[in-house]
Amino acid sequence: MNSLFKAWGQHGHRQIYLHSGRHLLTPRSLLVHSGIARRLHSSPSLGEHDVQSRAGANNTSGISSSHILLLATSILSGIVGFAVASGLESSTSVKGGSSQDQQFGTPGDFKQAIEELRQAFPSSDAVSTDPEDLRTHGFSDYDYRPGRLHSVVFYPASTEDVVRMVKIATKYKMPVIPYSGATSLEGHIRSHAVGGICVDISGMDRILEIHGIPLFFPLDPAPGATIGGMLSTGCSGTNAVRYGTAKAEWFLNATVVLPSGEVIKTRRRSRKSSAGFDTTKLFIGAEGTLGIVTEVTIRLAPLLPTTVAVVQFPDLRKATEAVIEVMNQGVGIQCVEAVDDVFMAATNKFGMSARKWPEKDSLFLKFQGPTQASIQETAKIVKKIVEKHGATGFELARNAKEADDLWADRKNANYSGMALLEGAKGWGTDVCVPVSKLPELVYETKKDLAQIGITSTIVGHVGDGNFHALLLFRNEKEYRIAKEAVHRMVHRAIALDGTCTGEHGVGVGKKKYLVEELGAGTVELMKTIKRAIDPLGLFNPGKLYPDDDETDNKPGV
Amino acid sequence: MVLRLSLQRCLVHPVSALRRHMILTRPASTTPHSTPPGLLRYSPWSKEFLGSLKTRIFLQSAFYAVGIVTAAGLVDSYLFASRTELEEPVLHYASPQGTKLAIEELRATFPRANAVDTDADTLRTYGFSENSYHPASPHSVVVRPTCTSDVVKIVNISRKYRIPITPYSGATSLEGHTSGYPSGSICLDMSGMDQILQINEADSDLVCQSGARWEDINATLKEKGIPLFFPLDPGPGATIGGMIGTGCSGTNAVRYGTARAEWFLNLTAVLPNGEVIKTRRRARKSAAGFDTTKLFIGAEGTLGIVTEVTLRLTPVIPTKVAMAQFPDVEHAVSAVQEILNTPYGPHIQCVELLDDHMMEAINTAGLVDHPYPVEDTLFFKIQGDPTSIKSTSKAVQDIVKKHGSSRFEFASTDQEAEDLWQNRKYALMSTMAANPGTRCWTTDVCVPVSRLPQLVFETKKDLADSGIQSTIVGHVGDGNFHALILFRDDSELQGVSDAVHRLVHRAVALEGTCTGEHGVGVGKKEYLTDELGEGTVELMRVIKRAIDPLNLMNPGKLYPERRKPKAEEFNRPSA
Numbered sequence A: 001m002n003s004l005f006k007a008w009g010q011h012g013h014r015q016i017y018l019h020s021g022r023h024l025l026t027p028r029s030l031l032v033h034s035g036i037a038r039r040l041h042s043s044p045s046l047g048e049h050d051v052q053s054r055a056g057a058n059n060t061s062g063i064s065s066s067h068i069l070l071l072a073t074s075i076l077s078g079i080v081g082f083a084v085a086s087g088l089e090s091s092t093s094v095k096g097g098s099s100q101d102q103q104f105g106t107p108g109d110f111k112q113a114i115e116e117l118r119q120a121f122p123s124s125d126a127v128s129t130d131p132e133d134l135r136t137h138g139f140s141d142y143d144y145r146p147g148r149l150h151s152v153v154f155y156p157a158s159t160e161d162v163v164r165m166v167k168i169a170t171k172y173k174m175p176v177i178p179y180s181g182a183t184s185l186e187g188h189i190r191s192h193a194v195g196g197i198c199v200d201i202s203g204m205d206r207i208l209e210i211h212g213i214p215l216f217f218p219l220d221p222a223p224g225a226t227i228g229g230m231l232s233t234g235c236s237g238t239n240a241v242r243y244g245t246a247k248a249e250w251f252l253n254a255t256v257v258l259p260s261g262e263v264i265k266t267r268r269r270s271r272k273s274s275a276g277f278d279t280t281k282l283f284i285g286a287e288g289t290l291g292i293v294t295e296v297t298i299r300l301a302p303l304l305p306t307t308v309a310v311v312q313f314p315d316l317r318k319a320t321e322a323v324i325e326v327m328n329q330g331v332g333i334q335c336v337e338a339v340d341d342v343f344m345a346a347t348n349k350f351g352m353s354a355r356k357w358p359e360k361d362s363l364f365l366k367f368q369g370p371t372q373a374s375i376q377e378t379a380k381i382v383k384k385i386v387e388k389h390g391a392t393g394f395e396l397a398r399n400a401k402e403a404d405d406l407w408a409d410r411k412n413a414n415y416s417g418m419a420l421l422e423g424a425k426g427w428g429t430d431v432c433v434p435v436s437k438l439p440e441l442v443y444e445t446k447k448d449l450a451q452i453g454i455t456s457t458i459v460g461h462v463g464d465g466n467f468h469a470l471l472l473f474r475n476e477k478e479y480r481i482a483k484e485a486v487h488r489m490v491h492r493a494i495a496l497d498g499t500c501t502g503e504h505g506v507g508v509g510k511k512k513y514l515v516e517e518l519g520a521g522t523v524e525l526m527k528t529i530k531r532a533i534d535p536l537g538l539f540n541p542g543k544l545y546p547d548d549d550e551t552d553n554k555p556g557v
Numbered sequence B: 001m002v003l004r005l006s007l008q009r010c011l012v013h014p015v016s017a018l019r020r021h022m023i024l025t026r027p028a029s030t031t032p033h034s035t036p037p038g039l040l041r042y043s044p045w046s047k048e049f050l051g052s053l054k055t056r057i058f059l060q061s062a063f064y065a066v067g068i069v070t071a072a073g074l075v076d077s078y079l080f081a082s083r084t085e086l087e088e089p090v091l092h093y094a095s096p097q098g099t100k101l102a103i104e105e106l107r108a109t110f111p112r113a114n115a116v117d118t119d120a121d122t123l124r125t126y127g128f129s130e131n132s133y134h135p136a137s138p139h140s141v142v143v144r145p146t147c148t149s150d151v152v153k154i155v156n157i158s159r160k161y162r163i164p165i166t167p168y169s170g171a172t173s174l175e176g177h178t179s180g181y182p183s184g185s186i187c188l189d190m191s192g193m194d195q196i197l198q199i200n201e202a203d204s205d206l207v208c209q210s211g212a213r214w215e216d217i218n219a220t221l222k223e224k225g226i227p228l229f230f231p232l233d234p235g236p237g238a239t240i241g242g243m244i245g246t247g248c249s250g251t252n253a254v255r256y257g258t259a260r261a262e263w264f265l266n267l268t269a270v271l272p273n274g275e276v277i278k279t280r281r282r283a284r285k286s287a288a289g290f291d292t293t294k295l296f297i298g299a300e301g302t303l304g305i306v307t308e309v310t311l312r313l314t315p316v317i318p319t320k321v322a323m324a325q326f327p328d329v330e331h332a333v334s335a336v337q338e339i340l341n342t343p344y345g346p347h348i349q350c351v352e353l354l355d356d357h358m359m360e361a362i363n364t365a366g367l368v369d370h371p372y373p374v375e376d377t378l379f380f381k382i383q384g385d386p387t388s389i390k391s392t393s394k395a396v397q398d399i400v401k402k403h404g405s406s407r408f409e410f411a412s413t414d415q416e417a418e419d420l421w422q423n424r425k426y427a428l429m430s431t432m433a434a435n436p437g438t439r440c441w442t443t444d445v446c447v448p449v450s451r452l453p454q455l456v457f458e459t460k461k462d463l464a465d466s467g468i469q470s471t472i473v474g475h476v477g478d479g480n481f482h483a484l485i486l487f488r489d490d491s492e493l494q495g496v497s498d499a500v501h502r503l504v505h506r507a508v509a510l511e512g513t514c515t516g517e518h519g520v521g522v523g524k525k526e527y528l529t530d531e532l533g534e535g536t537v538e539l540m541r542v543i544k545r546a547i548d549p550l551n552l553m554n555p556g557k558l559y560p561e562r563r564k565p566k567a568e569e570f571n572r573p574s575a
Helices: A002-061 A063-094 A107-120 A131-138 A159-171 A227-233 A279-283 A316-327 A341-350 A372-388 A400-411 A413-419 A435-452 A476-495 A511-518 A520-533 B002-012 B014-021 B038-042 B053-085 B096-109 B120-127 B148-161 B214-223 B240-246 B292-296 B329-341 B356-365 B386-402 B414-425 B427-434 B449-465 B490-509 B525-532 B534-547
Strands: A152-154 A176-179 A197-200 A251-257 A263-265 A292-298 A306-312 A333-339 A362-368 A392-396 A425-432 A456-461 A466-473 B141-143 B165-168 B186-189 B196-200 B205-209 B264-270 B276-278 B305-312 B319-326 B348-354 B376-383 B407-410 B439-446 B469-475 B480-487
Touching: A063 B053, A107 A152, A107 A159, A131 A152, A131 A197, A159 A176, A159 A197, A159 A251, A159 A292, A176 A292, A227 A292, A251 A279, A263 B534, A279 B292, A279 B534, A306 A372, A306 A400, A316 A333, A316 A362, A316 A372, A316 A435, A341 A413, A341 A456, A362 A372, A362 A400, A372 A392, A372 B386, A400 A413, A413 A425, A413 A456, A413 A466, A425 A476, A435 A456, A435 A466, A435 A476, A466 A476, A476 A511, A511 A520, A520 B276, A520 B292, A520 B534, B096 B141, B096 B148, B120 B141, B120 B186, B148 B165, B148 B186, B148 B264, B148 B305, B165 B305, B196 B214, B205 B214, B214 B240, B240 B305, B264 B292, B319 B329, B319 B386, B319 B414, B329 B348, B329 B376, B329 B386, B329 B449, B348 B356, B356 B427, B356 B469, B376 B386, B376 B414, B386 B407, B414 B427, B427 B439, B427 B469, B427 B480, B439 B490, B449 B469, B449 B480, B449 B490, B480 B490, B490 B525, B525 B534
Parallel strands: A152 A197, A176 A197, B141 B186, B165 B186
Antiparallel strands: A251 A263, A251 A292, A306 A362, A306 A392, A333 A362, A333 A456, A425 A466, A456 A466, B196 B205, B205 B305, B264 B276, B264 B305, B319 B376, B319 B407, B348 B376, B348 B469, B439 B480, B469 B480
């Protein structure tokens, strides 16, 4: 009784059905198989004639024995059929990867889907298969992994358009890849191998309502980024040290078209709510794999006067130590950016800057405060601290124009970095570690890059422990060396309790590091949620979630 | 035509037709080909069947196989699919006998004294709450783990015997989050897991167990001379685990945001399947996919048990406390709105509204040296370096004056500032102390800040019309307010319950939420669909089912039932 009860307790009703069902079936299906084998073996010796005559004998002796034979055969074949069917089912559900091909529709289906899209949206510019359009949407200048063409580009004008598109995509099992600012660095918007619908939301750019005015939205990723993309990568930027990232409370709610075609609004407009876990957060950083965000309520912050200072340090370790102490003062720091000596050299070479900088590791600081007096006070405190840490040449902008000029030198990082090496392309990548670990990471990375002879500039949102490296390469060989260096850098960051990406997202470029960083359990939890929300796996397939057999030793796709 | 004929034959003489056709032998070539009887040639049951015996057997078997598979499929979907559709598969929880066995196993697993507690008083105290009046049940057993692996063992036992688990620690919940499940439940008392494991001053973060109290953490940091603190400040006594579970906030939220911001860098959770995950590493930010940490924030223990957490800390900044009286709530709120949108806004660490009833209660409770004016009042906590505090105070003073404030004064000493703030923090206690012999129903809602005056005005009017005594305190910078509604006996309870109901509907209609910081629990479930829409609630259920398919983690809380619940009886703990 006890053991029986335990068994019951362990499996429960549904589980018991499944498990025990399978346990019962397995031996039986084995039996059946062996039975078939025996019959097959025996039939050549008996010969067809024997069987026929015996069956004939049955017929003469009466109908009941043929009934029994018939019944037995049909039950047997029924069991075989069921076993085969359930075997198939379990194998497909266990390894979703192998059934990739059945997951999506055929090229014929896709053609029909495009046709149906055209019928649903007869206006000429909503659905495009223009080769040039497909090319610009499928290839990115920021991404050096090979691009692919989408099957079709769709330009929705409203949430309802997206819903209709999702229904068509679901009908024909066609992948859906959201697209807008196209500033992704990790291949988020690349087409899937089978093709798919690229949903270009950049036309849905109206501001619908504003509540309040001398305000701004403090998330500042790269120029050109759109709200949908910022939400989906979980972006941040230079302001993150003061205002936090997309994962903070800047997105009050989002209107999302789910893979089921259902439209949800994650919450209402109050600034805070403790009504359950916040489903808004589910879509932040989900890279379009859980739904397409069509409308968003963003929170704004008051606009404050700012000014900029630049200061040089003997090395980045000293600079980081200074930043930690400055941050713990609680003074008005809006941004604190570290740049290395190579970057300063590049800025000098780039020639956009009005001044010649000392080519040393430096900090760019943006102070904020309600009044000029309080900004000056902050500057005074900061100057004292950085000088304690060996800083030299502290230069505070004297007016707004000068502040803009100084900040422009930091903002031009990408262009000036490229100026270092004639005809080179740049691979921009980012990692993030606890702030105190940043000097070690930067030091090791610079040493590594110097050894392999790759030119690179380093700029870091040092207040967050986040840094970007821009690795320059001129040819295929250097590209491969750079790629390996990025690989080592990511491992180094994860080993220092950090992350493979501070703000660029996972896409296809970083998904192989996810298990190492988060652990198999957390990644499985993410996949569980993905499967629950998008059971057909049509939303931005191939991005974010590492494949089951994906190890970080395999080269990236 | 032929088809109809053969069908007719089968229909008219089904038995004889079957008999005739169910012959496995083929009458060979004797059948005259000249008169083909139509489609029967293709029926493997027919004498006229053209194929060999093997084909005949094969076709018949295939037919039956398809039939059996279809029938089995139908039976399967009929019997079992309906079960997964059920919102709460109550039937599958353990029987009292099973619960007894589970308790035995728990005792065997945790032999140390007090680890497994079934004392009737304890079960009752843990199952009911002094602070809420929602339906509740006692737990079956209270277990006190000391580490993550203890929690894994408990979760595994709960799953083995199908007994719901309800996490518990500070017991400050106001919405019945910690109440027991009617068919029996394991109460997981996390308050013993209160260790601070690591303080990384240079990274301004701290690793602790989830039973640690936020006040203890801040006290420890102060003691060690570390100039950092953890800024989430819910009710006194709350623990980190509970703060995550409810998605808490507090008076500091206007400056530092809530639990949903970036104060929890990562957490270690035991999932319903017994697996332990750490949601992320210690970097301050990460764009590595959607943040599973956020999934547990506000999940009220329904998706897993949080055991360890890395908190981000922030520098302690000098503050000054000030107070301003207003003719009414509307003036007070419009002043706050203007202040927060000026460049001085970021220097406001807290701004709290206390209505005239609350001020009176503080005076009556005798917690202050000299009585405050009985008017709608704002308490400000201004932070910054001395220069900023000075300039901000000046700006605040000008703005409140513009909005009709008659008085603006600073706390003259640090002690007074602290007392003033204490009075605000202990609003519940002062309210109770000022009205001896009453009980108090505390509730909170939150709306966009500009809607707050309307909400407060209508609510006060409604309460006055219903003859209900109450005090109101609000985190006015966030549009959040709490009503502390007083009643004496059960006859008044129904009126209070109705008033709360109207208050919540009013807030939701103003684009707000049914709860700003107290959570859903059992008390606010019924409003969730109204507030979030059926689609969003269903998404939450989909996630719940995917992570906890057996519905063992704190069932009955958070997720509203699909059917409209019947009028619930309000059981109360016996005082």
